[in-house]
Amino acid sequence: xxxxxxxxxxxxxxxxxxxxxxxxxxxxxxxxxxxxxxxxxxxxxxxxxxxxxxxxxxxxxxxxxxxxxxxxxxxxxxxxxxxxxxxxxxxxxxxxxxxxxxxxxxxxxxxxxxxxxxxxxxxxxxxxxxxxxxxxxxxxxxxxxxxxxxxxxxxxxxxxxxxxxxxxxxxxxxxxxxxxxxxxxxxxxxxxxxxxxxxxxxxxxxxxxxxxxxxxxxxxxxxxxxxxxxxxxxxxxxxxxxxxxxxxxxxxxxxxxxxxxxxxxxxxxxxxxxxxxxxxxxxxxxxxxxxxxxxxxxxxxxxxxxxxxxxxxxxxxxxxxxxxxxxxxxxxxxxxxxxxxxxxxxxxxxxxxxxxxxxxxxxxxxxxxxxxxxxxxxxxxxxxxxxxxxxxxxxxxxxxxxxxxxxxxxxxxxxxxxxxxxxxxxxxxxxxxxxxxxxxxxxxxxxxxxxxxxxxxxxxxxxxxxxxxxxxxxxxxxxxxxxxxxxxxxxxxxxx
Ligand SMILES: [Ca+2]
Numbered sequence: 481x482x483x484x485x486x487x488x489x490x491x492x493x494x495x496x497x498x499x500x501x502x503x504x505x506x507x508x509x510x511x512x513x514x515x516x517x518x519x520x521x522x523x524x525x526x527x528x529x530x531x532x533x534x535x536x537x538x539x540x541x542x543x544x545x546x547x548x549x550x551x552x553x554x555x556x557x558x559x560x561x562x563x564x565x566x567x568x569x570x571x572x573x574x575x576x577x578x579x580x581x582x583x584x585x586x587x588x589x590x591x592x593x594x595x596x597x598x599x600x601x602x603x604x605x606x607x608x609x610x611x612x613x614x615x616x617x618x619x620x621x622x623x624x625x626x627x628x629x630x631x632x633x634x635x636x637x638x639x640x641x642x643x644x645x646x647x648x649x650x651x652x653x654x655x656x657x658x659x660x661x662x663x664x665x666x667x668x669x670x671x672x673x674x675x676x677x678x679x680x681x682x683x684x685x686x687x688x689x690x691x692x693x694x695x696x697x698x699x700x701x702x703x704x705x706x707x708x709x710x711x712x713x714x715x716x717x718x719x720x721x722x723x724x725x726x727x728x729x730x731x732x733x734x735x736x737x738x739x740x741x742x743x744x745x746x747x748x749x750x751x752x753x754x755x756x757x758x759x760x761x762x763x764x765x766x767x768x769x770x771x772x773x774x775x776x777x778x779x780x781x782x783x784x785x786x787x788x789x790x791x792x793x794x795x796x797x798x799x800x801x802x803x804x805x806x807x808x809x810x811x812x813x814x815x816x817x818x819x820x821x822x823x824x825x826x827x828x829x830x831x832x833x834x835x836x837x838x839x840x841x842x843x844x845x846x847x848x849x850x851x852x853x854x855x856x857x858x859x860x861x862x863x864x865x866x867x868x869x870x871x872x873x874x875x876x877x878x879x880x881x882x883x884x885x886x887x888x889x890x891x892x893x894x895x896x897x898x899x900x901x902x903x904x905x906x907x908x909x910x911x912x913x914x915x916x917x918x919x920x921x922x923x924x925x926x927x928x929x930x931x932x933x934x935x936x937x938x939x940x941x942x943x944x945x946x947x948x949x950x951x952x953x954x955x956x957x958x959x960x961x962x963x964x965x966x967x968x969x970x971x972x973x974x975x976x
Contacts (some may be wrong), residue, residue: 481572481573482567482568482570482571483567483568483664483666483823484566484567484568484665484666485517485565485567485568485662485663486662487523487563487565487566487660487662488562488563488660489506489509489561489562489584489660489827490560490562490658491509491560492542492558492559492653493505493557493558495556495557495558495623499534499557502537502560503532503534504893505531505592506532506560506562506586507528507529507532508589509562509568510529510584510912511530511615513529513564513582513584513746514528514615514878515580515614515616515617515618515619516582516583516584517568517662518616519619519620519621519904520876521571521573521574521901521902521949522568522571522580522901523570523572523723523877523900523901524568524877525568525569525803525881525953526567526874527848527878527883528567528615529566529615529763531564532563532840533564533565535570536563536564537560537561537562538561538562539558539559540559540560540646541554541559542557542647542648543557543559543646544556544557544647544650544653545647545649546642546649547650547651548637548640548650553924557648559648565572565776569662569877569949570664570901570949570957571949573901577591577664578664579826580661580662581616581626581659581660582643582647582659582661582793583659583660583661584657584660584809585615585618585657586657587655587656587659588657588812589611589614589615589703590611591646591902592611593611593612593614593725596611596618596656597610599622599626600614600622601614601617601618601622602622603617604613604620611864614930620659621723623737626657627659630655631657633651636651637650637934639654650869653816666888670692670809671956672928672961673927673952673955673956673958674926674927675868675896675919675927675958676896676927676958677863677960677962678837678967680868680919681806681969682797682804682806683799683841684802684965688804688808690803690807690808690809691807691808691809691838692811692832692835692836692837692838693811693840693916694812694832694835694836695811695812695813695840695841695842696812696813696814696818696828696829696832696840696841696842696843697712697714697718697808697813697814697815697843697853698711698814698815698842698950699711699712699817700714700843700844700906701818702872703786704815704816705778707774707778707780707781710906712781712784713908713909713975714805714906714908714909715784715789715813715909716759716763716908717763717908717909717910718909718912719803719812720760720763720787721909721914721917722793722810722913723756725726726808726917726971727971728793729810730790730793731755731792732809734788734789734790740755740784741753743776743780743783743976745771745772745775745779745804748857750776751769752768753769756819758784759778761777761780761881762772762781764777764783766797767856776912781918783971784814785814785815786814786815786923788812788813789812789813790811790918791809791810791812792809793806793807793808793809793814794807794808794920794971794972795807795836795970795971795972796969796972796973797969798967799821799965799967799968800966802810805972808917808920810900817844818851819851820849820850820851820853821851824919825850825852826856828859829841829851829852829857829861829969830857830861833861833862833867834863837866837867837868838867838869838870838915838916839869840870840871840872840912840916840921841870841871842870842872842911843872844873845874845875845876845880847879848878848880852871852880853880853883854886855883855884858887859887859889860886861887861930862887862889864889864890865888865890865894866893866894867888867895868895868896868897868898868919869884869895870898871898871899871900872904872911874900874901874948875903876900876904877899877901877949877951877953879900881897881899884897885897885953885954890896891954892953892955893957896927896953896954897952897953898931898950898951898960900948900950901950902949903948903950905941905946905948906944907936908938908971910934911934911936911937912932913960914930915930918930918933918934921969922968922970923968924962926957927952927958930952931950931951934947
């Protein structure tokens, strides 16, 4: 569910602080709402939570008083109150909530946050990221007593002030936590929106004979060459699921060198391998007799990684009494994205966007700073036509949503984004598979129906009705409805 979220807070700065430095200080604080709200199953879509409007700032000169040493010199500071308004997605369990308690970090948490890091970050692995990532890892529930202690000390000191309106205690001026309340308001009613199927499928455009789906799967574990890597298995699950939904699918001979079915284990070629069979072996099906399962799965990965796998589903589109062939061409790729500056990953994405009708990235979010960071691209990297992007990574709603809408020619009119409000767990390719198979199911599913199909129940992973607050954004301006134009999409009956 989407909500407008409003957060209020304040910063204390030197009276001479410039407007731009005040803005940066406020942003340093608003950024830290991200982690605590994430823990409460609330995702924010504003990258770094920095779009605070300076027009909301209220400046008040205050005197800082050391209430423990009444004779000590006072000093002047400027209190700047701000109101932050943004968009959030919420877990359904919060649907009736109109407010939430949360906590921001105050001051230079990146430079002086060691104690906060030790006490307020639950996970040892998260602590390794250091103080500069506290905006993401800060969990007030983990250091509630520390926060309460500070609140009580501020309260006690404030009672000693002679004028609470113009004075601030030294204890408060040194505060590290700012408890506050987030208010939540409904953004929009639940109008049923559909993918723009007429444009996606070329319903009235007989020259559109191909629908391209690009799906990139990043490395989830430590090693690209690990056949158990969740990213690699996800690609294989997706290929298998497309086959199951569309039995007419066929693999295309790969470009470049080497077939996908020439597998050698211990110097011997595995006989009779088809791509479909190879996918099953990769996912654990019994190997041919005499062949080690472990060695076979390694051999498959060595052949299938870091290359484009092409799968085609021949289909027919019919609308308004006219039919034309439409080949759904799925291109998958598994491999390491490389560093944030990886030129090769960047080039792969730009190449894909040139042709893509549907683009999927599934893998690590890199906290928004990976090769897919919208900041790495320009408008000329995107075509001026309708596309659907899915970024299946942690909190992609925040990192990979509005940035692409800003870059894409036509904005939301030409781009529907499918993104996650929270962390995304590996789901054996469930979400990616159902996005692709739903869009080409010919059932004219609404976006709401597509999202519901992507909710994963994978018992062997312990996932039941698993949904990382996945939403579609950019869909409110969609004009297609099944009643505006009937479209049928069916598997092509002619065999090759
Ligand atoms: Ca749209």
